[in-house]
Amino acid sequence: MQVQLPDGSFKDVPNDATVAQVAESIGKRLARDAIAGKVNGKIVDLTEKVPDNAKVEILTPKSKDGVDVIRHSTAHLMAMAVQELFPGTQVTIGPVIENGFYYDFGTDRPFSDEDLRRIEEKMAEIAKRDLPIKREVWSRDDAIKLFDKIGEKYKVQIIRDIPGDEILTIYRQGDWFDLCRGPHVPSTGRLGAFKLLSVAGAYWRGDERNSMLQRIYGTAWSDEKELQEYLKRMDEAKARDHRKLGKELGLFHFSNLAPAMPIFLPKGAVIYNELIDxxxxxxxxxxxxxxxxxxLWDTELFKTSGHYDNYRDNMFFSEVEEREYSLKPMNCPGDIQxxxxxxxxxxxxxxxxxxxxxxxxxxxxxxxxxxxxxxxxxxxxxxxxxxxxxxxxxxxxxxxxxxxxxxxxxxxxxxxxxxxxxxxxxxxxxxxxxxxxxxxxxxxxxxxxxxxxxxxxxxxxxxxxxxxxxxxxxxxxxxxxxxxxxxxxxxxxxxxxxxxxxxxxxxxxxxxxxxxxxxxxxxxxHFAGAFPVWLAPVQAIVLPLSEKFLDYANDTAAKLRQAGLRVEMDGSNEKLGAKIRDAQLEKIPYMLIVGEKEASSGSVSLRKRSGEQSSMSVDQFVSEARRAIESRALTL
Ligand SMILES: [Zn+2]
Ligand SMILES: [Zn+2]
Missing domain, CATH: 3.30.930.10 (Bira Bifunctional Protein; Domain 2)
Structure with a gap:
């Protein structure tokens, strides 16, 4: 029989050939790298038989679909490791998500960071055992009996909810198995570039009336290099996390009295208003x-717009003088008026x-x-x-x-x-x-x-x-x-x-x-908190070298404010080095250092956030800063 390859060419293969055999017929190297296949658009195991005339793509760890297979197989690897380490823990579901996977476990004992390290070690050990991963087809009744016998009550519920005509499959590696649609890599030895990231509580089926499960998040990649690159990107993203920077830079705040409704602090409000302007x-x-x-509008408005019927679960209501009102979830109906x-x-x-x-x-x-x-x-x-x-x-x-x-x-x-x-x-x-x-x-x-x-x-x-x-x-x-x-x-x-x-x-x-x-x-x-000058909550800070120059520092700050700049003056008794460090942490674009020389010549010693330094008159600085602000320049 024949199969069609991704480049459009046709290949003769033996009747009833499996995906693995198709890979073999294309090349030794591809057969070695193959972890799954895509047959007529569906991702399948290497052991799957290929129908005549099918479109076949061999998946290696390098393809996006291949990485997803690796991620799900790694979720299984993790579940097996957890059950070996913590007998009695129940398995539920473990889907692939962006960049990784998670698995929800039924257990009374929350996992600690130390547990995650132990689970990782166990996973590496099971990967080394290179256990073949095998697919088995089961009848519904037998599958329920099997999971019931070993006390996996969540799995029993899952099977009961699967439509009657669907084929039930179990994937087995060593003496561990899981109810799963698959597909999976051929053996645990194909896994290795993974890391467990965090634990969180999650309700069974996302419903808060159900019991709380322990969800372990992990990431998995085609090789160690990609894993390390991803972890580096994650660190970078973590350092830029707006929740962290928002707090450090004093931009916004959340109160329990207004859940999920941001409070913009003075510095955050500057950005908010600059964007609107x-x-x-x-x-x-x-x-x-x-x-x-x-x-606030009478809900009649939203009845006409259709939001009342289609969007009311997302609206806030109140009643005054026996009229029903709602906070508008969008501007359209009001603007239409x-x-x-x-x-x-x-x-x-x-x-x-x-x-x-x-x-x-x-x-x-x-x-x-x-x-x-x-x-x-x-x-x-x-x-x-x-x-x-x-x-x-x-x-x-x-x-x-x-x-x-x-x-x-x-x-x-x-x-x-x-x-x-x-x-x-x-x-x-x-x-x-x-x-x-x-x-x-x-x-x-x-x-x-x-x-x-x-x-x-x-x-x-x-x-x-x-x-x-x-x-x-x-x-x-x-x-x-x-x-x-x-x-x-x-x-x-x-x-x-x-x-x-x-x-x-x-x-x-x-x-x-x-x-x-x-x-x-x-x-x-995007800016890692270092905003362009036009958006920076504080655009310049004046740093007097000592108390002696406080007057000049105050005069300079006043002059800059007069020119429309957002300016602070650090009159503390700190050493200059400490003042500069503080200003750097606040990511203020311009630091203006003033001492004897500057006070006597009406100038400032400019130190930019980028580290660049120069000396200039106050007027020169004003025009340089204004140029950056008016042109909304991205660089200082
Ligand atoms: Zn699975
Ligand atoms: Zn609209």
Whole structure:
């Protein structure tokens, strides 16, 4: 029989050949490296028989799918090690996650860091035993009996919940086995580049009414070098963690009295407001009008918008004077009220309403995280009302604006996704045709590359999504531009066309930075807390060499404040070295050291955060700093 290889070529193989035999027929080396296969798009064991004419790809540890197989097999390796070390511990599930895996164990005894080291050692030992990993097909009743007998009550529950017609498989290595769909590497000897990272409590099936399990997180890679590189990246990310830096730099705080609702401290509020001013500075040029609308609305509004029916689990409610109110989870319905206030003509369009209001969305306490997933946040939100034929021109303008804004942060590695019509949708095909075409034409006209995500659009219109890459190579989802045909319909919005009759406008929802809270988290990590001068909460600090120069230091600081800079003066009795160290820890861009020489000549000795040093007059420094601020320079 024949199989088709990834390069499109065909290969003759014996009838009933396994994936391993196909690998063998391609080459000795590939057969040695193979850990699994992909047959007609499905990842399978090396022992799987290949049907005639199948598309076959041999997976080695070097491929992404191959690494995932390694990760799941490493999760099994860990579960076996845990049960050898801690008999009586029950196994539950152990899926692959980004960069690694976890496994949830039923045990009364929480695992310590010391336990993790012991488990790692045991894993290495089992890997060395090079136990073959074998797949067995079991009947449901036998499988239940098997796990019941050894007291694995979670596994029994899992089997009971598997649909009746599904084939049950068990993977065995040595005398240990686990209920599992697979696939797995052929033997434990193929595993080794792993590390256990942390332990956390997790409820059985994610439900807090169930018992608490112990979840061990681990990472696994194709080889030791990749593992070490990953651990280095993790250390780097840890050092940049916005929760850690936010605390150290005094940017924000969380209170038990407002769970998952960030409190921006004076320094964090500087960044928050600078970002708003920055985005706002484009609004005059681009013809936006900023509006300010209530946070609390009668729920009638959200009944019309559909949020009450479809989004109420994420909304906060209150009742006053027997009327039901809700905090708005998004700005759109309120902004629509402004459009609907007046009779609109085609000559008024586009109407661009910008809104920086705070929004509230209920998120379960288990899923909130730092500034990236919160219950209270603001967006650089805008709602644009246009005639259908204006979509392309409007999107072109928006694409330019987004590029201008991202460039300022050094987000030049940008990926744009175009999500098109899903199966369940409103509107006619002609409507979707023209909207999708308008988005594509706009992208092409701006010379932007993009990826089409077929069927990923919302039911009410196609959209563009932006993903940027930060300074340490991590991708972040940022802006969205969403075409919406549904809300204008629900609120019966109209405008009078050139033909003097009523038409339905199209609405565009768009955010460029997205949630300001989340964006601040991203740039804290992107800049590692060392913000460009325009964003730095404290832009310069004056450091007098001794008490003798306090007056001159104060005068200098006052002069700089007069010039609009955010300045501090360190008048403490500390030695200069200690003052510089403190300023470095605060990541202040400019340190201005003043002593005898500076006081007598009206100058400052400038020491930049980057370590560069020079001497200049106060006026010269002011113009240098202002240049950096006004140009929003990324470097000092
Ligand atoms: Zn498994
Ligand atoms: Zn909206």
């Amino acid at each position: 920055f985005v706002r500075s484009f609004y005059r040029r681009d013809g936006y009008s900023e509006v300010v609308t209530p946070l 402004i459009y609907a206030m007046e009779r609109r003509s085609y000559r008024d369009l586009p109407i661009r309403l910008a809104n920086f209001a705070r929004l509230h969305r209920y998120e379960r306490s288990g899923v909130t995280h730092g500034l990236t997933r919160v219950r209270s946040f603001a967006q650089d939100d805008a709602h644009i009302f246009i005639a259908p034929e204006q979509i392309q021109a409007e999107i072109e303008r928006e694409l330019n604006l987004i590029k201008e804004i991202y460039d300022v942060f050094g987000f030049t590695d940008v990926k744009i996704g175009l999500s098109t019509r899903p199966e369940k949708r409103i509107g006619t095909d002609a409507m979707w045709d023209s909207a999708e075409k308008a988005l594509e034409e706009a992208l092409k006209k701006r010379g932007l590359s993009y990826q089409v995500n077929p069927g990923e659009g919302a039911f009410y219109g196609p959209k563009l999504d932006y993903q940027v890459t930060d300074a340490i190579g991590r991708p972040w989802q940022l802006g969205t531009v969403q075409v919406d045909y549904a809300q204008p319909e629900r609120f019966k919005l109209t405008y009078i066309g050139a033909d003097n009759s009523e038409h339905r406008p199209v609405m565009i929802h768009r955010a460029i930075l997205g949630s300001l809270e989340r964006f601040i988290a991203i740039i804290i990590e």
